[in-house]
Amino acid sequence: LSATPETPKEDGRPKWDNKFQYILSCIGFAVGLGNVWRFPYLCQIHGGGAFLIPYFIALLFEGIPLLHLELALGQCLRKGSIGAWNTISPYLGGVGVGSWMVSVLVSLYYNTVLTWVMWYFINSFQEPLPWSVCPLNENRTGFNEECYESTAVNYFWYRKTLNITPDIAESGTFQWWLILCLAACWAIVYLCTIRGIETTGKAIYVTAIFPYLVLTIFLIQGLTLPGATEGLTYLFTPNLNTLKNPRVWLDAATQIFFSLSLAFGGLIAFASYNPTKNDCEKDAVTVAIVNSMTSLYASIPVFSVLGFKATTAYWDCLDRNIINIINEFDLPEESIMRQNYTSWISFLNSSYPEKIAGLKLKSCDLQEFLDQSVSGTGLAFIVFTQAIILMPGSQAWAILFFIMLFSLGLSSMFGNIEGVFTPLLELQIIPKSAPKELLSGIICLISFLIALCFTLGSGSYWIDIFDRYAGSVPLLVIAFFEVIGVVYIYKIKRFSEDVEWMTGRKLNLFWQITWRFISPLLLLIVFMAFVTLQMQKPPSYTAWNPKYEDFPMKEEKVYPPWVQAICVLLAALPCVCVPLVALFHLVKRKRRSKEPSLVPPEVSSCQGANS
């Protein structure tokens, strides 16, 4: 008797309560923090609306085919990533192991990002918001120096949250407040994934739908803010010249790839809980389109708020200049307003040029403020928090914003954890009589203990490393082998028959062409371009160093050799699993049979597994 309380199918495998839960889980996995803080940034730096062209091309020829492949694979073989690839061919088992490893590495650091989000969330209940004011220095005559030279928002992020060290080699101490938040985050993940999809299926209703509500609220609010239109026109004005730059195409391809969370094994795991007679083609197209639409939808409030922030900064700049001029020339109050500022300046410049020069007025340019583009954690924790301070009712906006980020990240975590959990469950690491809750508890506990490293002073530097190396190159490699493995080892003919059996209609020519030629080619090109770009300059990072002469600019530093070795290890370890496992099986076969045979072992078909 199995101890699992889930309602099993005939083969004892848990299943989704309904189709909607499955689709929502896939969408939640795909829609993550990157949709909010990476896509708008890419749109901005790559020519606004023009970026959508390479983005949709990449979606069509790379994103949707790979997504369809993974969902069809999982649904057909009804196993997690390791089991599925072992079933296709023992030589390809390394692909599954590689996916599993990447899921482990990404889960570790992704939850630490959620820790930061939670820390900001629980700090949003104060009046005034702690990142809006600088703390005072010791003798209370002025503000804390580090805070004064940069901004209060920067200070709260780098000092009060991360307590960052100026160099990655200096580990610093454990930040106890981050450890508390990390424990809470892993407890939440455990709570939601405690029984696998039975519990995540319920949690996903909230975590996948809630961000859309908040985005809509922010959309409405953002559009009413002054300066929103400037931000939006800046974002969407197409600049077709950027398309000549190959970097733009590369960024579009990588963005689509990572945004859809391909090659993690999580999608295979989700699809494996489906009934086999399910239209995976329609599911794949639905999930991919919803993901891209969400990116677009999210960029509207983000850019309204950024436009508002730029406009406010521009007005502040103008106001400061106006005060200086009025003080200098003893003009009556409100004689110079923002509207007639330029005419006044030109008049004063012609009549008293030396005085104006002596004032050292900062040139205020709205374009310059709009050009300050940030992505990633900088967008959420520095730029957006600053904009929130300027809105009326900041606490409510901050709370909403951080709950939204938390839900987005949590639904992606479900996919990551599922990619770790399902293969382990099938490999029967723990005895069958032990409850599932034990395995998920062990996974969460071990991950929490390892992730404690990220709560050190240098933690955020390490998270950048994990993000850049463990969460990028290995995925491209694994996806490439996925496509090659299915098309050329499992044989496309057999696979198209399987898909036909599952969906009930013949495989479209589009899938044949993309799976056979276009997607692997694209992946190869993207991979090589990506690696070439990384190799061009020695890997460096920007450090927050208060003693730096150009402070508050961040200091550009090069990674020390031992850190570079770790980077290479992180990128290479999942990739190297693929040939290693193949080699292992080859050696095993050679030892077993006297003459080496190049015929791959008996490959099971998905119809055979279920008929």
Added chain:
Amino acid sequence: YAWDANEEYLFKAMVAFAMRRHSSKSTTQISNVLLCNVTDRVSFWFVVTDSSKNVTTVPGSEVEAAIRMNRNRINNAFLLSDKTLQFLKITSTLSPPVEPSTPVWLIVFGVVLCLIVAGIIFLIVSGIQKHKKKNKESTETENLEEKVEVTLENGIPCEALDLKAGHINGVFAADDDRFTSL
């Protein structure tokens, strides 16, 4: 409000008040405060003279100290703040933000953590209960099977009993007339 002679009078009075409080000399009069170079911008210079010492001006540092001590009162007299009423070269001592004894975030964190732990305990306990119920159900179905076997193995098999068509008991059949007919 507009800046007129009355406001200037109030200002002089406030400065005199500040000087009196600071140096605890009750000799400073409103006439000791002199304003000059008043502009439309509402900015001006002022000096405080000391009538007891041969009409000399009080040193600037003393005036600064006096104003700094009573800044709050001066601001409030004019319904202005440190930002809107500026004294050049007098930086304001900033008041520290109000800090509650327990940081607020710790309280919120405690609430969140309690909810999570309650949820986990609930799920684990319900899982154990379901597991026990399933075990009990499976043992019950086993018992039921045994019962069925027992009844068959009883002295008289049930089927044998059923096969006998219903015997009419003569004793009761005769009493049919006693019963009231419906």
